[in-house]
Amino acid sequence: MTPETIKVACSNCNLRELCMPVGLQPAELRRIDDLVATRRKVKRRDTLFHNGERFTSLYAIRTGVFKTRVTSEDGRDQVTGFQMAGEIIGLDGIVNDRHTCDAVALEDAEVCVMPFERIEELSREVTALQRHVHQIMSREIVREHGVMLLLGSMRAEERLAAFLLNLVQRLHARGFSQSELVLRMTREEIGSYLGLKLETVSRTLSKFVEDGIVAVQQRHVRIADADKLRRIVNPPAC
Amino acid sequence: MTPETIKVACSNCNLRELCMPVGLQPAELRRIDDLVATRRKVKRRDTLFHNGERFTSLYAIRTGVFKTRVTSEDGRDQVTGFQMAGEIIGLDGIVNDRHTCDAVALEDAEVCVMPFERIEELSREVTALQRHVHQIMSREIVREHGVMLLLGSMRAEERLAAFLLNLVQRLHARGFSQSELVLRMTREEIGSYLGLKLETVSRTLSKFVEDGIVAVQQRHVRIADADKLRRIVNPPAC
DNA sequence: CGCCGCATTGACGTTCGTCAAGTCTAGTGG
DNA sequence: CCACTAGACTTGACGAACGTCAATGCGGCG
Numbered sequence: 001m002t003p004e005t006i007k008v009a010c011s012n013c014n015l016r017e018l019c020m021p022v023g024l025q026p027a028e029l030r031r032i033d034d035l036v037a038t039r040r041k042v043k044r045r046d047t048l049f050h051n052g053e054r055f056t057s058l059y060a061i062r063t064g065v066f067k068t069r070v071t072s073e074d075g076r077d078q079v080t081g082f083q084m085a086g087e088i089i090g091l092d093g094i095v096n097d098r099h100t101c102d103a104v105a106l107e108d109a110e111v112c113v114m115p116f117e118r119i120e121e122l123s124r125e126v127t128a129l130q131r132h133v134h135q136i137m138s139r140e141i142v143r144e145h146g147v148m149l150l151l152g153s154m155r156a157e158e159r160l161a162a163f164l165l166n167l168v169q170r171l172h173a174r175g176f177s178q179s180e181l182v183l184r185m186t187r188e189e190i191g192s193y194l195g196l197k198l199e200t201v202s203r204t205l206s207k208f209v210e211d212g213i214v215a216v217q218q219r220h221v222r223i224a225d226a227d228k229l230r231r232i233v234n235p236p237a238c
Numbered sequence: 239m240t241p242e243t244i245k246v247a248c249s250n251c252n253l254r255e256l257c258m259p260v261g262l263q264p265a266e267l268r269r270i271d272d273l274v275a276t277r278r279k280v281k282r283r284d285t286l287f288h289n290g291e292r293f294t295s296l297y298a299i300r301t302g303v304f305k306t307r308v309t310s311e312d313g314r315d316q317v318t319g320f321q322m323a324g325e326i327i328g329l330d331g332i333v334n335d336r337h338t339c340d341a342v343a344l345e346d347a348e349v350c351v352m353p354f355e356r357i358e359e360l361s362r363e364v365t366a367l368q369r370h371v372h373q374i375m376s377r378e379i380v381r382e383h384g385v386m387l388l389l390g391s392m393r394a395e396e397r398l399a400a401f402l403l404n405l406v407q408r409l410h411a412r413g414f415s416q417s418e419l420v421l422r423m424t425r426e427e428i429g430s431y432l433g434l435k436l437e438t439v440s441r442t443l444s445k446f447v448e449d450g451i452v453a454v455q456q457r458h459v460r461i462a463d464a465d466k467l468r469r470i471v472n473p474p475a476c
Numbered sequence: 477c478g479c480c481g482c483a484t485t486g487a488c489g490t491t492c493g494t495c496a497a498g499t500c501t502a503g504t505g506g
Numbered sequence: 507c508c509a510c511t512a513g514a515c516t517t518g519a520c521g522a523a524c525g526t527c528a529a530t531g532c533g534g535c536g
Contacts, residue, residue: 322502393491393492394492396489434492434493435492435493435494437492437493437494437495438480438492438493441492456500
């Protein structure tokens with residue numbers, strides 16, 4: 001009844017076109033309104049969950065950007081993804097009931113906490129939700145295939161071009177510009193994600209600037225020639 | 239009634255400790271017996287499914303080893319994994335109702351075909367199956383995180399050492415030797431998976447032989463010093 | 477206003493890729 | 507059963523791409 005409880009409902013969330021309710025009929029949509037137990041605010045640099053922590057819930061991002069990162073036993077770490085509004089994180093925890101990576105907020109953020117038991121319960125009843133949960137997990141698998149392709153076979157310029165195009169495309173789907181973006185992550189974090197050192201990221205960006213492909217001012221990037229960028233990722237067929 | 243139909247039942251499959259039925263109670267186990275619509279034999283070099291093909295089913299591997307591979311628009315490809323008995327492939331197809339990678343048999347193989355609609359239907363009723371399907375997908379996500387770490391931050395020796403240890407561990411879980419294995423894939427396929435060229439794979443293997451870590455005869459590998467191999471992957475903490 | 481974290485740039489080194497030659501093995505057909 | 511061939515593998519020489527180390531610049535926050 002309070003404004004707070006009214007707000008915590010998927011059916012009138014402004015992200016419902018992107019997030020959990022995608023593709024659900026109005027009747028189904030109302031049924032999943034109690035999927036979200038609570039909201040949780042996470043401050044910049046704080047972790048939403050971390051490696052080893054007990055898994056209880058998936059999280060739908062409302063605002064802010066996160067990075068997820070895995071750490072090897074000898075301390076090297078690898079950023080496995082950057083997640084933004086409408087995306088779901090925490091899927092890694094399902095297998096062993098413990099999270100296997102850290103999720104760190106790159107800016108102040110807010111998430112919807114969805115207890116996984118409740119998700120499983122509801123998706124036994126709401127077929128469309130069941131299907132959607134499967135799709136979310138499958139999408140993550142396919143995304144990671146793409147990252148493996150990138151890490152396994154692309155050169156630095158190609159990786160960075162693919163990264164920028166991917167970011168701007170996702171931001172565009174959220175109503176932002178097609179050609180301008182603000183990087184919420186450092187060069188080092190970009191490098192970790194792309195399997196490069198921060199110096200290489202910086203140098204490659206500088207080269208893009210020289211070539212008139214992008215304009216860069218700190219973390220603000222304007223894509224001046226998206227076609228050139230696309231041609232770097234996918235050189236014209238032989 | 240025919241021997242054939244009797245054989246197609248998870249409840250008396252010799253892989254039930256590894257595959258779909260893991261963790262199910264006997265009563266649940268019987269309920270999922272009709273999960274498998276048919277069996278399908280795939281000859282060496284043939285594909286089980288390929289990029290663009292309509293998605294209908296997941297496949298449980300009974301015998302043989304597969305590779306999965308994605309291909310970029312400009313024709314580069316990347317092996318995304320090697321799968322063996324008891325493992326499930328096809329998860330990539332769920333998101334868009336089409337497969338996004340190829341699954342190729344590296345030797346004559348047989349799989350159980352499990353129509354995905356049937357899986358979804360049954361997992362609405364059998365809670366343990368629902369949980370298991372979620373775990374399989376989550377496990378794949380976590381595995382890929384590990385590959386990203388490998389591709390993003392490890393050197394050739396570390397990658398190959400990790401690869402060999404992973405293979406032998408999975409084979410051991412299937413009743414094979416802890417120290418001997420037969421590679422079902424070429425050096426080029428290993429290289430593609432590890433983000434290396436085949437020459438680098440070959441050279442690195444040769445170095446392992448020089449160092450007395452493994453013995454190699456073509457595709458037959460004997461691990462002579464597993465500890466050394468582990469130390470290559472995880473250098474002793476500083 | 478000063479400090480600190482982030483970013484840029486240069487010089488140099490290492491690792492891995494490329495190209496090429498040659499070997500080995502398994503499979504095929506005579 | 508053996509000879510032949512094609513594909514897989516090994517090894518070497520060389521070069522390119524990226525990492526490392528170091529110096530410097532810049533901006534935002536306290």
